[in-house]
Every structure is written in structure tokens, then in C-alpha cells.
Amino acid sequence: MTFSPALSAPRAVLFDLDGTLADTAPDLAAAVNWMRAQRGLEPTPYALLRPTASAGARGMIGAAFGLAPGDDGYEPLRLEWFERYQSNMAVDSTLFDGVPDLLDGLTAAGMAWGIVTNKPMRFTDPLVPMIGLAHAGCVISGDTTPHAKPHPAPLLEAARRLDIAPNDCWYVGDDLRDIEAGRAAGMVTVACNWGYCGSIDPATWGADFQLDTPQDLLRMLRELADAARATETAA
Numbered sequence: 330m331t332f333s334p335a336l337s338a339p340r341a342v343l344f345d346l347d348g349t350l351a352d353t354a355p356d357l358a359a360a361v362n363w364m365r366a367q368r369g370l371e372p373t374p375y376a377l378l379r380p381t382a383s384a385g386a387r388g389m390i391g392a393a394f395g396l397a398p399g400d401d402g403y404e405p406l407r408l409e410w411f412e413r414y415q416s417n418m419a420v421d422s423t424l425f426d427g428v429p430d431l432l433d434g435l436t437a438a439g440m441a442w443g444i445v446t447n448k449p450m451r452f453t454d455p456l457v458p459m460i461g462l463a464h465a466g467c468v469i470s471g472d473t474t475p476h477a478k479p480h481p482a483p484l485l486e487a488a489r490r491l492d493i494a495p496n497d498c499w500y501v502g503d504d505l506r507d508i509e510a511g512r513a514a515g516m517v518t519v520a521c522n523w524g525y526c527g528s529i530d531p532a533t534w535g536a537d538f539q540l541d542t543p544q545d546l547l548r549m550l551r552e553l554a555d556a557a558r559a560t561e562t563a564a
Contacts, residue, residue, distance in 0.1 A: 338553035339517065341466070341493045342435055342546075343484060345502035346446035346453070347383050348524035350428050351460050354382035355421035360414035361389040364406065382525045383504045385448065386410050411451075418452060419459040425523055427543035429461070434547045438554050441491050445483045445500070445510075447471035466491050479506035481514035488514070501546065503527075508534040519546060 347353045358378040365372055373393040381388030386407045390396055396403040435442045443466040446453060450470040457468055467490040469483045476482040488495045500511030503524020511518035512535065520526075520536035523543065531539055540546050 336517070336553065338438075338550060338557050339440060339499040340497040341441040341443065341488070341491050341499075342550070343443050343445050343487050343498055343500045343511075343516070345383075345500075345504065345507050345524075346444050346448055346457075347385070348503035348526070349501055349507075349521055350424060350444065350462065351422055352425050353418075353422040353456075354379045354525065356418055357382050357385070357389055357414065359420065360410055360417060361393040363413055364409055365393055380525055380527055383527060386414075415452060418456050422456070422460055424461060425543060427523075427547075431543040431547045432464075434551065438550065440550070441466045441493060443467035443469070443487050443491060445469045445478070445487050447477045447483075447506075479509035479513065481510050484510055484514040484516060503531075505529055505534050508536045521546075 344350050347357075358373075358375055361378065362372040378389060378392050381392045384391070387398060389410060390403060390406050394406060396406065432442060444453075444457065444462065446469070448456075448470055449472050453468060453470040457463060457465065467487050469487045469490075471477040471483075474482040474486050478484075484498070484500055485495055488498050491498075495515045498514075499517040499519060500507065500514070501519040501521055502508060502511070503521050503526050505527070508518045508520055518536045518538070520531040520534050520539045521543075522531060522539060522541045538549070540549070
């Protein structure tokens with residue numbers, strides 16, 4: 330892979346959670362389909378629910394019940410979904426293939442890593458250790474700062490907690506708002522095709538890079554680190 334001469338290896342890589350590090354869609358979908366079953370309704374096909382997973386309750390309820398925030402009946406469904414999901418968050422949720430190796434590779438290369446998600450703390454705090462991410466350098470939830478993504482505040486808070494300048498961080502996500510937030514925070518942005526990605530083509534998001542697998546990201550970061558070491562040796 331050929332890089333711009335101005336591109337350097339990051340000191341930290343920040344990740345979205347749902348659809349980037351972890352495949353949480355099975356449990357998100359199960360919660361809303363449980364609600365449908367309680368009403369005598371057939372389950373919404375998983376293929377329709379999965380692409381909306383990064384939007385949390387809004388995505389699940391929109392796909393399963395056809396309601397959006399502000400619609401009559403939406404708020405009671407949202408609260409019910411929260412309760413059901415909170416009690417069954419880690420039944421079938423797992424890290425994506427290649428993510429453990431990616432995180433181990435970052436640590437071995439001396440790069441910090443953290444999580445920046447719009448998931449509220451009531452879910453993030455218990456879920457992160459249950460799915461094997463307790464060693465994150467920081468965890469910023471959707472209600473950690475006054476603003477959620479696409480506002481840059483959560484990403485800037487993550488950089489502050491890691492004590493690393495924002496322009497030395499990369500942000501990796503599977504949703505347009507992730508790329509918007511990363512760009513606004515002055516970070517290199519990576520769209521991950523292995524995630525949920527919603528209904529908008531990731532190629533249109535304006536990310537600095539678009540990668541297909543966690544292994545692709547690790548390979549890219551290693552190449553940048555190797556190039557930096559070679560430059561230092563030559564100097």
C-alpha cells in the first residue's frame with residue numbers, strides 16, 4: 330500500500346463499538362423481536378434489522394415498528410427496548426473476527442486504543458468487560474460528554490483521557506456520523522466495511538481510508554510504523 334508522505338502512524342486508534350469492534354446486532358435485534366412477540370407479531374427478519382444496528386433503539390424500533398423519534402408511541406417502545414436489551418446484552422454479541430489480533434497488534438506496536446460510542450453508559454459500562462474489551466485505554470459513551478457523535482466532543486474527550494493530541498489519533502467506525510465526528514476532531518478517519526454501515530454507501534462518507542477487515546487495518550498500521558522506523562534509522 331502506498332501512503333502520502335505526510336501520513337504518519339498514529340499514537341492512538343479510537344474505535345466505535347457496535348459494528349466496529351463488536352457484532353452486537355444479534356442481541357439488539359433479539360430485544361426488539363421479543364417485544365414483537367409480546368404483541369403477537371411475527372419477528373422482523375434479521376436481515377432488515379442488522380443494517381440499522383448502529384442506530385441502537387432508534388434503528389431497531391424504526392425497522393421493527395415503523396416509528397421514529399417524535400412519533401406517537403415511540404417513546405414507550407424505546408424505554409421497553411432499553412429494559413429488555415439491558416438484561417440480555419451479551420447473549421450472542423461477540424468481537425468481529427480479527428479484532429482481538431488487531432488490538433493485540435496495536436498494543437505490541439506501542440499504540441494506545443480506546444472506544445468512543447454513542448451507546449449510553451448504562452449499557453457500555455457492563456457490556457465492554459463482558460465481551461473482552463476491559464483493557465481499552467478509555468471508554469467514552471454517548472452520555473459521557475454533553476454531545477454525542479457526530480459532534481467531535483466525545484472523540485476529543487477520548488484523546489484528552491489518553492493524553493494524546495487529536496491529530497495523533499485515528500478514528501475507525503461503521504457509520505457516517507463516525508467519519509463526520511472524526512473529521513471534525515481533526516483525526517484521520519477509517520470507514521470499516523466489515524461493520525453494519527447502514528443504508529449510505531461508505532464510499533460517499535469522505536473517510537480518509539475504507540478498509541474491508543480488521544486485518545487490513547493492522548497491516549496498514551504496521552506498514553506505517555515500519556516506514557517511520559526506517560526513516561529514523563536512515564537519519
